[in-house]
Amino acid sequence: MAYTNKLKVIYGDGTLGLDGDGFDYIFSYEKGGLESLKIDNKEWLYRVPTPTFWRATTDNDRGSGFNLKAAQWLGADQFAKCVGIQLTVDQHHFAELPVAPITNQFDDQQTASQVEITYTFAILTVPSTKVTVTYLIDDQGQIKVTGHYYGHSDLPELPVFGIRMIMPTKATGFDYQGLSGETYPDRMAGGKPGQYHVDGLPVTKYLVPQEMGMHMRNQYLVIHRNSTQNNADQVNTNFDLRIAADQQPFNFSCLPYTAEELENATHIEELPLARRTVLVVAGAVRGVGGIDSWGSDVEPAYHIDSAQDIEFSFILNAHK
Amino acid sequence: MEADIKWLDDPETFRVNQLPAHSDHHYYGNYREWQTHASRFVQSLNGQWQFKFSANPQERPVDFYAVDYDTSAFDRIKVPSEIELSDYAQNNYINTLMPWEGKIYRRPAYALSADDAQEGSFSEGKDNTVGSYVRHFDLDPALRGKDIRICFEGVERSMYLWLNGHFIGYAEDSFTPSEFDLTPYIQDEDNVIAVRVYKHSTASWIEDQDMFRFSGIFRNVELKAAPVTHIEDLTIMPHVNDDFQTGTFNFAARLSGAAAGSVRILVHDADGNVVVDETLPTDEHIELNEIAVENLHLWDNHHPYLYQLLVEVRDADGRLVELVPYQFGFRRIEISANHVVLLNGHRLIINGVNRHEWDARGGRSITLTDMEDDIKTFKENNINAVRTCHYPDQIPWYYLCDRNGIYMMAENNLESHATWQKMGAIEPSYNVPGSVPQWKEVVVDRARTNYETFKNHPAILFWSLGNESFAGDNLVAMQQFYKQHDATRLVHYEGVCHTHNYQKQIPSLDPEQYLSKEGCKDYRPELSDVESWMYLPPHQVEEYLQNNPDKPFMECEYMHDMGNSDGGMGSYIKLLDKYPQYFGGFIWDFIDQALIVHDQISGQDVMRYGGDFDDRHSDYEFSGDGLMFADRTPKPAMQEVKYYYGLHK
Numbered sequence: 001m002a003y004t005n006k007l008k009v010i011y012g013d014g015t016l017g018l019d020g021d022g023f024d025y026i027f028s029y030e031k032g033g034l035e036s037l038k039i040d041n042k043e044w045l046y047r048v049p050t051p052t053f054w055r056a057t058t059d060n061d062r063g064s065g066f067n068l069k070a071a072q073w074l075g076a077d078q079f080a081k082c083v084g085i086q087l088t089v090d091q092h093h094f095a096e097l098p099v100a101p102i103t104n105q106f107d108d109q110q111t112a113s114q115v116e117i118t119y120t121f122a123i124l125t126v127p128s129t130k131v132t133v134t135y136l137i138d139d140q141g142q143i144k145v146t147g148h149y150y151g152h153s154d155l156p157e158l159p160v161f162g163i164r165m166i167m168p169t170k171a172t173g174f175d176y177q178g179l180s181g182e183t184y185p186d187r188m189a190g191g192k193p194g195q196y197h198v199d200g201l202p203v204t205k206y207l208v209p210q211e212m213g214m215h216m217r218n219q220y221l222v223i224h225r226n227s228t229q230n231n232a233d234q235v236n237t238n239f240d241l242r243i244a245a246d247q248q249p250f251n252f253s254c255l256p257y258t259a260e261e262l263e264n265a266t267h268i269e270e271l272p273l274a275r276r277t278v279l280v281v282a283g284a285v286r287g288v289g290g291i292d293s294w295g296s297d298v299e300p301a302y303h304i305d306s307a308q309d310i311e312f313s314f315i316l317n318a319h320k
Numbered sequence: 321m322e323a324d325i326k327w328l329d330d331p332e333t334f335r336v337n338q339l340p341a342h343s344d345h346h347y348y349g350n351y352r353e354w355q356t357h358a359s360r361f362v363q364s365l366n367g368q369w370q371f372k373f374s375a376n377p378q379e380r381p382v383d384f385y386a387v388d389y390d391t392s393a394f395d396r397i398k399v400p401s402e403i404e405l406s407d408y409a410q411n412n413y414i415n416t417l418m419p420w421e422g423k424i425y426r427r428p429a430y431a432l433s434a435d436d437a438q439e440g441s442f443s444e445g446k447d448n449t450v451g452s453y454v455r456h457f458d459l460d461p462a463l464r465g466k467d468i469r470i471c472f473e474g475v476e477r478s479m480y481l482w483l484n485g486h487f488i489g490y491a492e493d494s495f496t497p498s499e500f501d502l503t504p505y506i507q508d509e510d511n512v513i514a515v516r517v518y519k520h521s522t523a524s525w526i527e528d529q530d531m532f533r534f535s536g537i538f539r540n541v542e543l544k545a546a547p548v549t550h551i552e553d554l555t556i557m558p559h560v561n562d563d564f565q566t567g568t569f570n571f572a573a574r575l576s577g578a579a580a581g582s583v584r585i586l587v588h589d590a591d592g593n594v595v596v597d598e599t600l601p602t603d604e605h606i607e608l609n610e611i612a613v614e615n616l617h618l619w620d621n622h623h624p625y626l627y628q629l630l631v632e633v634r635d636a637d638g639r640l641v642e643l644v645p646y647q648f649g650f651r652r653i654e655i656s657a658n659h660v661v662l663l664n665g666h667r668l669i670i671n672g673v674n675r676h677e678w679d680a681r682g683g684r685s686i687t688l689t690d691m692e693d694d695i696k697t698f699k700e701n702n703i704n705a706v707r708t709c710h711y712p713d714q715i716p717w718y719y720l721c722d723r724n725g726i727y728m729m730a731e732n733n734l735e736s737h738a739t740w741q742k743m744g745a746i747e748p749s750y751n752v753p754g755s756v757p758q759w760k761e762v763v764v765d766r767a768r769t770n771y772e773t774f775k776n777h778p779a780i781l782f783w784s785l786g787n788e789s790f791a792g793d794n795l796v797a798m799q800q801f802y803k804q805h806d807a808t809r810l811v812h813y814e815g816v817c818h819t820h821n822y823q824k825q826i827p828s829l830d831p832e833q834y835l836s837k838e839g840c841k842d843y844r845p846e847l848s849d850v851e852s853w854m855y856l857p858p859h860q861v862e863e864y865l866q867n868n869p870d871k872p873f874m875e876c877e878y879m880h881d882m883g884n885s886d887g888g889m890g891s892y893i894k895l896l897d898k899y900p901q902y903f904g905g906f907i908w909d910f911i912d913q914a915l916i917v918h919d920q921i922s923g924q925d926v927m928r929y930g931g932d933f934d935d936r937h938s939d940y941e942f943s944g945d946g947l948m949f950a951d952r953t954p955k956p957a958m959q960e961v962k963y964y965y966g967l968h969k
Contacts, residue, residue: 060885186890291858
């Protein structure tokens, strides 16, 4: 069929497909998230995006014992437990997820102007709290992603709160509009606003691999890749994914490793071969501190209070 | 005199037959030699030496210095270099505790009682590795027939020297030049020089710096011939008058040889205008006093204006026999009545770093290129000051700081934190140097050597007694030495804060965190012109500044840049705007201490830190606290330092 300016909606039995001009998305009901983010026939997701809470322990974190206090966020980061999915297509909210036989009423001509799908995660802390990740897809295929952390006063301060997207292959580089260099809330005065290009996915050479590569307050980010895992696609031309700020500038790090991979290495050369792209879009970033490395905490203004709700959003596959 | 290995155990024997410390001036035969930096009087002994490593003193080749000793089985080692980095001995990084922690029980001689000499502590120490160095050389023709000295610019930690089978002398103090007279035994050809280097001696207790623990001849070795008349030492005392526009030039020199003739003292400004031109008859001691200088160009970070001194020593026939050039500056540092540090009448703000000498391949055997790179990094990032933590640096570094306007805190080679800091607690029961009489002269000598060697450098604004060495009468003696010899600089010492109760000045500070349980004499009135702390959080710095500060305040170490750090720097910098008595600080520190090693598994050259050499006890990655990675590329935090240090340039 000829595409209209509407989203094509494919009601599957384990997924919801959304297609349009130059994009094909699959939202999984089983995997708890966006399973496929295909733009111009190039896949951008290796596994579904998940909430992220852990940062690889910095030397200052270790010195102040923050890693010990915050340890349960490591498990919560590693293991995501999706407990609910809410789907709204245009104005219609599905009381239960539309799989057969409910979907037998549909056909291959279903369209919509807007689709919203929310995944709710039970967070594996004690006590537990929850996070929702909401995808709001417009008829152009732009996805507004909203992460919401539900505060709980009995939890330790968070190392970070964000959404982690792992891409199938290693990026060749990225461009962003934000601040120069690696910045954190308590270390961004020297960051100069501007548009920057970063070649490859550099790993900052801290002697012990640790939290690194954060970029605060960005307007956009464009990630460049030139390879896929698709055996039928051996064309190594460049292709991009654009992420843009929604209401507020967003924070991100774009590295070849997860926080857990960094955490497990005591030297750079122990890190696995770099083969993927790990994008963290962070709604709340903890400062790095610097008074000393044997006890002093990060200054209070740069902590992430676990008792408060945190909500942030950004646009995935943003059009220029 | 014969060498005695027991000197290693004796804190009162630290220099034997060493020539007195003197100014670090170069000297040449004529102007062309000066322009080409090629003095006819100097012969380098850097290069390959024969070398025998011994695991302990008992295994050392006892008679290796004998002229007929068969050294055919010796290895070769590069001078200068670290013995450990040639893989003879294990690399070990350790911070506070002594390197023999958990292996050997030791106490410093006389620390616990006046009759506790701790005999054999080091001379029989099973951990005391020994390097025996031998080199054969001929004197360069230009040096023959003259008095010949040898200068070792840095040897860790205790060295014995022989020439042609004769014992010459003994030296400690690893980080200052040790000079000996070879004249009685030198030959034109076929000289055999032998140096025995011990890794440990009583000096180990006061050289307990937070660093990789190396040994060996790690700085230059030079032969120096004395011209027929020779300036042994010179003291340049530029004085700035209260108007900051005029001043006086004062000059003193000690000469040897002192054949009849004259000494011309010439000073040019940077445009070549003659400022001073005086000629005196040659004598053992000469001086010029109160020569008026008009239209002064002051030296500071922004305008490191240097005047060129040229001392021409001429014989009775008027022939030039020695030329001594030295660049010096006019600048004045003082503390105002309201406790503000002033440089040239303006408030001084230190945007500083602590800098260990470090090279990821050479350890503390660094190159001139390393130094030049570091100065460039300073200038690019608004760093205006350096603390030579915690020992005197190589001589060229001081000249570079003069030329580039880098303010220096010139620290003595002294750190003894293992003797009073026990897992964070202040426990000085066997502290040295403290007030132990047998440990007084050795530390005063370190103050003297630091002063005498570097006294003419305008870059030095502060002498620092040392680092983390608690306090006591011996530190007071060091302070007094500086006060008696140098009215033109301030004296800094941080460790004294552990003897004073700050309940009125910094009320939120828990005395248990910085005072010893047993209590001790309050040395604060006698030590340090400035109030210096390390890592005091911003709110407590502010408490001090709000409570009638009676000394200007600085952080000799702050912003600990281990790994991904340097957050919250603005909280310190904003205090500069609120309190004139706060004059900044020195970031800890400039460059990671890590070593490049070839990793067999990955096939890559990689950085290794403490503990990576199976070295135990270790403080592991604590060796890497720099703004720079060990390969001299900046950490991401550098842009933050550049920004904040740019606010009060």
